[in-house]
Amino acid sequence: MRKRPQQQRSRRMVTLLLDATAASLTEHGLDGATTVRIAERAGVSVGSLYQYFDGKEALILALMERLADQVAQGLKRLPLLDNSDLRQTTLAAIRFGFSMLHSGDGLYLELVRNWHRLPTNTVADVLQQHFMELARLYFLKHYRDYPIDDLQVRMFIVANSVLFTMVRHVSQGQSVLREEQIAEGLTRMVADYMMAPSPAR
Amino acid sequence: MRKRPQQQRSRRMVTLLLDATAASLTEHGLDGATTVRIAERAGVSVGSLYQYFDGKEALILALMERLADQVAQGLKRLPLLDNSDLRQTTLAAIRFGFSMLHSGDGLYLELVRNWHRLPTNTVADVLQQHFMELARLYFLKHYRDYPIDDLQVRMFIVANSVLFTMVRHVSQGQSVLREEQIAEGLTRMVADYMMAPSPAR
DNA sequence: ATTGAATGCGAATACATATTCGCATTAGGG
DNA sequence: CCCTAATGCGAATATGTATTCGCATTCAAT
Numbered sequence: 020m021r022k023r024p025q026q027q028r029s030r031r032m033v034t035l036l037l038d039a040t041a042a043s044l045t046e047h048g049l050d051g052a053t054t055v056r057i058a059e060r061a062g063v064s065v066g067s068l069y070q071y072f073d074g075k076e077a078l079i080l081a082l083m084e085r086l087a088d089q090v091a092q093g094l095k096r097l098p099l100l101d102n103s104d105l106r107q108t109t110l111a112a113i114r115f116g117f118s119m120l121h122s123g124d125g126l127y128l129e130l131v132r133n134w135h136r137l138p139t140n141t142v143a144d145v146l147q148q149h150f151m152e153l154a155r156l157y158f159l160k161h162y163r164d165y166p167i168d169d170l171q172v173r174m175f176i177v178a179n180s181v182l183f184t185m186v187r188h189v190s191q192g193q194s195v196l197r198e199e200q201i202a203e204g205l206t207r208m209v210a211d212y213m214m215a216p217s218p219a220r
Numbered sequence: 221m222r223k224r225p226q227q228q229r230s231r232r233m234v235t236l237l238l239d240a241t242a243a244s245l246t247e248h249g250l251d252g253a254t255t256v257r258i259a260e261r262a263g264v265s266v267g268s269l270y271q272y273f274d275g276k277e278a279l280i281l282a283l284m285e286r287l288a289d290q291v292a293q294g295l296k297r298l299p300l301l302d303n304s305d306l307r308q309t310t311l312a313a314i315r316f317g318f319s320m321l322h323s324g325d326g327l328y329l330e331l332v333r334n335w336h337r338l339p340t341n342t343v344a345d346v347l348q349q350h351f352m353e354l355a356r357l358y359f360l361k362h363y364r365d366y367p368i369d370d371l372q373v374r375m376f377i378v379a380n381s382v383l384f385t386m387v388r389h390v391s392q393g394q395s396v397l398r399e400e401q402i403a404e405g406l407t408r409m410v411a412d413y414m415m416a417p418s419p420a421r
Numbered sequence: 422a423t424t425g426a427a428t429g430c431g432a433a434t435a436c437a438t439a440t441t442c443g444c445a446t447t448a449g450g451g
Numbered sequence: 452c453c454c455t456a457a458t459g460c461g462a463a464t465a466t467g468t469a470t471t472c473g474c475a476t477t478c479a480a481t
Contacts, residue, residue, distance in 0.1 A: 022457090026448060029458065050337075053438060064460045069440065135333050135391060136251075143388065172401045176409060179388045180381030187344065187380045190336060200373045207416065208377060212409035223427090227478060230428060254468060265430045270470065428477070439466080447458070 020071050020081070033071055035061040037085060040078045045124040049133045054078075080138040083130070087145055090119065094149055106210040108157070112150075113181060113202050113209075120189045131186050147178040154213070169217055177209050221272055221282070234272055236262040238286060241279045246325040250334045255279075281339040284331070288346055291320065295350055307411040309358070313351075314382060314403045314410075321390045332387050348379040355414070370418055378410050 024030040039061035043052035054075055058065045072078050097115055098108075120128050134142045151174045158170065188194060188201050225231045240262035244253035255276055259266045273279050298316055299309075321329050335343045352375045359371065389395060389402050 024458090026457065028448080032459090054440080055438070065439085066441080066461060067459050070458075074439070132336050169401070169405075172397050172405045175389070175397055176381075176385050176402065176405045179385040180377075180409075183384035183388075184377050184380040187384075188376070196373050196376055200370070201377065203419065204370075204373045204377045204413075207419065208381075208409060208413035211412055211416065212405075215408065215412065218404065218408065225428090227427065229477085233429090255470080256468070266469085267431060267471080268429050271428075275469070423481085425480095426478085428475100430473105430475075432472100434469100434471075436469080437467090439464100441464075442462100443460105445458105445460075448456090450455100451453085 022070055024071060032063055036068060037082050040082045041126055044129055045126045048129060076138045105214060106206060109210045110206040113205055116185050117198060120185055128189055150174060150178050173213060181205055223271055225272060233264055237269060238283050241283045242327055245330055246327045249330060277339045306415060307407060310411045311407040314406055317386050318399060321386055329390055351375060351379050374414060382406055
């Protein structure tokens with residue numbers, strides 16, 4: 020961000036621009052979201068846009084930071100650390116994931132799909148670390164003696180498996196496979212794997 | 221493809237163009253691979269390119285068809301249907317997957333990453349269907365009474381989980397997690413899941 | 422050797438997009 | 452109310468890319 024918005028109107032404009040960025044992303048996709056279109060949609064001139072952002076990348080980066088907060092809020096609200104068993108917990112997390120992917124007119128879907136060409140690794144990495152932390156807490160609470168050494172590997176596998184399987188399924192639209200089946204299948208696979216004993220060394 | 225190459229020189233040119241397409245993809249990524257650059261790299265004029273291809277999409281499509289064959293060859297060579305147990309079989313398949321992702325200067329990596337904006341759904345879908353078929357055969361051979369009804373769900377989950385977890389890991393480059401650990405973890409998760417009894421209905 | 426079809430060429434054309442800059446307008450402290 | 456810094460504007464500029472088309476060259480059948 021080049022200049023910091025000082026007056027109220029400019030701060031409002033920054034907000035409008037981020038909203039417009041989100042709208043352009045859902046409507047035209049990552050490639051179709053151009054500075055001109057975003058400015059237009061925000062009801063702002065391109066010149067003004069460049070007054071506060073270095074360009075498209077900066078806009079998306081700022082938008083993602085805004086979204087990251089919201090996701091973090093949602094995750095915290097999940098009863099992940101309750102006394103319910105791992106399977107229930109996992110299923111709840113997966114359902115939350117699906118609901119996120121369906122929300123915002125496919126905004127999240129578009130972002131995760133394009134993870135590798137986004138300005139930050141925030142999308143998948145942030146989720147991964149989030150879950151990593153939650154899992155660590157979970158296992159510390161429920162199985163004090165849980166071997167931490169291979170937890171990172173498991174969480175990497177689980178986070179990516181779940182996230183991208185969901186994304187693929189939602190992307191397909193009219194699949195023969197119902198979402199609930201996928202959710203249950205993932206849950207079983209993941210929960211069993213997480214609870215499995217460490218392999219012999 | 222607009223015109224069919226008839227003479228030898230034009231057939232050779234088509235080959236050169238596809239090679240150049242692959243090279244551009246690995247060197248500049250999907251976005252950086254432009255018709256001009258591809259033509260240049262192939263030592264061919266743009267005009268000639270358009271004589272045989274409708275544009276970038278057509279080039280990539282043709283390239284992918286060429287690659288699909290190669291992948292199919294590799295898959296057939298795997299001893300997936302041997303008498304070895306499911307875990308060994310799975311591990312072999314995963315190792316094959318990693319080796320593919322490392323080959324061709326990251327060409328496959330770039331293609332799978334960008335699955336959702338490629339001309340065909342070939343990348344992931346073809347693999348998915350391939351494995352689906354292999355799995356069907358496997359289970360028919362080893363467990364005649366295997367419940368087919370939920371096999372599709374399992375294969376969807378397994379194929380996507382494995383593929384994208386591998387892609388994410390290879391993309392990260394210098395990860396703390398070693399590739400072999402990921403391969404083993406995936407193998408355990410997947411093999412256990414595939415062999416698990418069907419859930420009560 | 423001749424000749425029509427096939428091939429190859431690349432400057433020229435047409436867009437799309439990013440980004441800047443000088444000028445007009447407005448906010449808000451004094 | 453006045454004045455300056457902040458803000459807002461959008462035509463103009465620069466760049467990259469896709470695609471075409473008329474002309475030159477080569478192939479291969481006769």
